[in-house]
Amino acid sequence: MSFSQPFQTPHQANKVVVLALLSVILLLTNNLLVECRTVRVLEDGLPKGCRKHGAFLTDFGGVGDGKTPNTKAFASAIASLSKYASDGGAELIVPPGKWLTGSFNLTSNFTxxxxxxxxxxxxxxxxEWPVLPPLPSYGKGRDDTDGRFSSxxxxxxxxxxxxxxxxxxxxGQGAYWWEKFKKKELKLTRPYLxxxxxxxxVQxxxxxxxxxxxxxxxxxxSSNVIVQGLTILAPVDSPNTDGINPDSCTNVRIEDNYIVSGDDCIAVKSGWDEYGIKFGMPTQHVNIRRLTxxxxxxxxxxxxxxxxxxxxDIRAEQITAINTESGVRIKTAPGRGAFVKDIFVKGMTLKTMKYVFWMTGDYGSHPDxxxxxxxxPIVSGINYRDVTAEDVQMSGNLAGIEKDKFTGICMSNVSISLAEKKxxxxxxxxxxxxxxxxxxPKACDxxxxxxxxxxxxCPFPxxxxxxxxxxLKICSIRPKPPRYY
Known part of the structure; x- marks a missing residue:
């Protein structure tokens, strides 16, 4: 007679049951320890702006060697931290290192x-870059008719x-994308950062x-947006590397930014032709200060x-431009519809410029x-005051639209010194x-x-x-690195 299991005394059987129960308890405890090691509750009495929970990218398999892809690590980390949105929010810390990644999505109540x-x-x-449909207020991609890569x-x-x-x-390692764009090898709009x-x-x-x-x-x-203290750098011949583009946004503050760009340093937008008209969401109530x-x-x-x-209602003050094509430029055309109105600019210092003032009513690119x-378009209530410019080729190039004049233009306290090749x-x-x-110099008639x-x-609000x-939601307290026992 044979048995698949050896005979056990009652004492031995009880011992097996106890060991099994201990294994289950240890497994559950280990899972809890892993969770605690991954997402940590921060210290009590946090200053305003800090999140209650925090984790490191390395807790989710992140490798900062500049070669290993971290796209999945970011996705896993943010998915885990999103569970704490209703409990004080969460913060993902990217520690020292070089972190290669494709596109990833953020969550609410999150830093x-x-x-x-x-x-x-x-x-x-x-x-590594998901494809998104064109923006509803644009109707097509900016680079091509199809969709666009996610940012x-x-x-x-x-x-x-x-x-x-x-x-x-x-x-952003943009050279790869710029080259493909110049060769017309892309069928999708390039990603943004x-x-x-x-x-x-949004901050x-x-x-x-x-x-x-x-x-x-x-x-x-979007609404209630702050973009502050950024240094944005790109080669001055790089295509469409705009710095900051608030688009169909309300209540925006853009302060203390330094931008070297191959396109507009800041471009205020709100949709393209019939698509923007239909979507009907303006950009309004924007403060731009201390821009270089x-x-x-x-x-x-x-x-x-x-x-x-x-x-x-765009307000710009303490603006410095060096070796830049123009100061504040209005760009529109028949077909755009809508309006640019109640624009206030105060305190521009400009050096080595092609134009100080530039308004264009024939900017004729269209989606289809x-x-x-x-x-x-209605362009009215455009105010500039306290402007100093030197080494300027042309003071003003201001072209409205026939039978659709740009009105209410005001310029005051403007001093322009001209370039040798003016x-x-x-x-x-x-x-x-x-x-x-x-x-x-004296303006046109x-x-x-x-x-x-x-x-x-000229008026300024x-x-x-x-x-x-x-x-700003600045938090000086970082969660401590995990300790393993």
């Missing part, structure tokens, strides 16, 4: 924090999201952004050209033949109306001196925007 010695490196493997850091329908660090670096859509309470600050494949920072369809820009072929601040949802050429005609004006006061011999300042009182 992505990059250590000062961390470098986030964008993958050049196109399979490196992406989020949609979020509340309270922070992207920050100790002036850490995000490197950071894009946040349909969201509220992006204290970072260095390098070599974006296309636009750097693109908040769109270098962009030899583009604008310091552009309004448009995609402005078909409308642009209004379906636009309405009779959809005329244009013979300093002011080229057509289809505009307005006034000047204390402008030298369509902008007469309002009260000769007396300085009459004295009220605060709601976003001005919002504090």
């Amino acid at each position: 992505l924090y990059l250590d000062k010695d961390a470098v986030l490196i964008a993958s050049q493997d196109e399979s 490196l850091i992406f989020g949609t329908n979020l509340t309270d999201v922070v992207i920050t660090g100790g002036n850490a670096t995000i490197d 950071i894009e946040i859509m349909f969201s509220d309470q 992006i600050f204290n970072l260095t952004l390098l070599n974006s494949p296309s636009w750097n920072v693109h908040p769109i369809y 820009c270098i962009s030899p072929d583009s604008a310091t601040i552009a309004l448009g050209s995609e402005m078909s949802g409308g642009i209004q 033949p379906g636009y309405d050429p009779k959809a005329m 244009k013979k005609v300093q002011w080229n004006c057509s289809n505009i109306e307005g006034f000047t006061s204390g402008v030298n 369509l902008l007469p001196d309002k009260q000769p011999g007396k300085l009459v300042p 004295t009220d605060k925007l709601p976003i001005d009182d919002v504090e």
